[in-house]
Amino acid sequence: DVKVTQSSRYLVKRTGEKVFLECVQDMDHENMFWYRQDPGLGLRLIYFSYDVKMKEKGDIPEGYSVSREKKERFSLILESASTNQTSMYLCASRGRPQEKLFFGSGTQLSVL
Amino acid sequence: QKEVEQNSGPLSVPEGAIASLNCTYSDRGSQSFFWYRQYSGKSPELIMSIYSNGDKEDGRFTAQLNKASQYVSLLIRDSQPSDSATYLCAVNWVWDDYKLSFGAGTTVTVRA
Numbered sequence: 386d387v388k389v390t391q392s393s394r395y396l397v398k399r400t401g402e403k404v405f406l407e408c409v410q411d412m413d414h415e416n417m418f419w420y421r422q423d424p425g426l427g428l429r430l431i432y433f434s435y436d437v438k439m440k441e442k443g444d445i446p447e448g449y450s451v452s453r454e455k456k457e458r459f460s461l462i463l464e465s466a467s468t469n470q471t472s473m474y475l476c477a478s479r480g481r482p483q484e485k486l487f488f489g490s491g492t493q494l495s496v497l
Numbered sequence: 498q499k500e501v502e503q504n505s506g507p508l509s510v511p512e513g514a515i516a517s518l519n520c521t522y523s524d525r526g527s528q529s530f531f532w533y534r535q536y537s538g539k540s541p542e543l544i545m546s547i548y549s550n551g552d553k554e555d556g557r558f559t560a561q562l563n564k565a566s567q568y569v570s571l572l573i574r575d576s577q578p579s580d581s582a583t584y585l586c587a588v589n590w591v592w593d594d595y596k597l598s599f600g601a602g603t604t605v606t607v608r609a
Contacts, residue, residue, distance in 0.1 A: 416595055427503075427585060427601035428541070435595050443596070475540060482595050483529045483548075486587075488540035 387412050391476050391489035398496050404463040406492055408476030416479050417459035418486065419443075419451065421472040428475065434459055466496045501588050503600035511608050516573040518603050520586030523567070529589035530562060530569045534582045535602070541585055545571065576607045 392407035410417065416435050420428040420443075430443030432451040440451050448470060452460045459478075463470055473493050477486040500523040510516045518532075529548055533541035547553045547560040547569065559572040569588075573580055586600040 418597070420599075425601060428599040430596065430598060433595055441595065444598070483589055485531065485543040485546060486533075486541075486597065488542075490540055 387487050389476055389478055389487050389489040391474075391492050393492050394490065396492055396494045398463075398466050398494065400467060400496060402463075402466050402496075404466050404494070404496075406461040406463075406474055406476075406494070408459045408461070408478075408489055409457050410459075410478040410487070411457065412478060412480070412487065413456065414478040414480050414487075415456075416482070417453065418477040419449075419459065419461045420475045420477065421445070422475055422491075423472050431461065466494075468496050470494065471496045501586055501598050501600040503584075503586050503603050505603070507604040507606055509606045509608060510576050512576060512578060514576050516576050516580065516605050516607070518571040518573075518584050518586075518605070520569045520571075520588075520600055521567055522569070522586075522588045524588070524590050525564070525567060527564075527567075527588050527590055530560070531587040531589075531597075532558075532560060532569075532571045533585040533587060533599075535585060536582045544584075573605070576605075578607050578609050581605060581607050 389410045418433040419431045434453040450462045476489040504519040532545040535541040545560040557574045561570045583602040583604045585602045
């Protein structure tokens with residue numbers, strides 16, 4: 386069974402902290418994505434990666450960075466967390482463009 | 498910025514009725530379109546994909562695509578309480594094949 390695993394379901398951090406959100410997929414997928422989801426705004430793309438060490442900005446990359454050192458792992462980094470980054474973060478992966486996304490279970494991040 | 502717009506909800510329908518969901522997109526050349534369903538507190542899951550003009554049926558779900566009008570819709574026939582969820586439209590942009598953008602979603606409630 387395919388699996389996208391996010392390291393934490395709930396996370397509480399303080400303003401200014403550096404935050405790491407980890408995502409691992411076991412499907413040998415090339416493409417991996419980080420979205421955030423806020424009420425009324427749907428899923429907004431933060432960053433995506435189409436290969437190891439390759440990354441592209443999505444629609445809202447400000448305040449975030451990513452790392453993909455291995456094919457199965459895609460990390461989202463908040464260099465200095467702010468309260469407006471409180472959100473649900475969803476990681477996803479897929480094999481090729483045009484194929485369906487497989488989502489992780491999400492991380493609800495609260496920045497106080 | 499490329500956009501995906503969905504009709505605002507929430508949409509309330511009686512059990513057994515047809516629920517009709519609409520989505521428009523800004524990039525005329527887009528090729529791939531997806532409908533995801535998201536239950537409260539859960540991750541999105543794919544229910545339909547459509548690539549060609551016309552209708553595509555899968556059980557009680559029918560997706561309709563009109564590329565000339567830049568319009569994709571989802572019909573849910575014989576709506577059941579278990580169909581109560583948020584439905585997200587997603588579009589693959591033609592010049593940016595890796596990038597999948599989502600609409601804000603339409604919340605459907607099926608009344609028993």
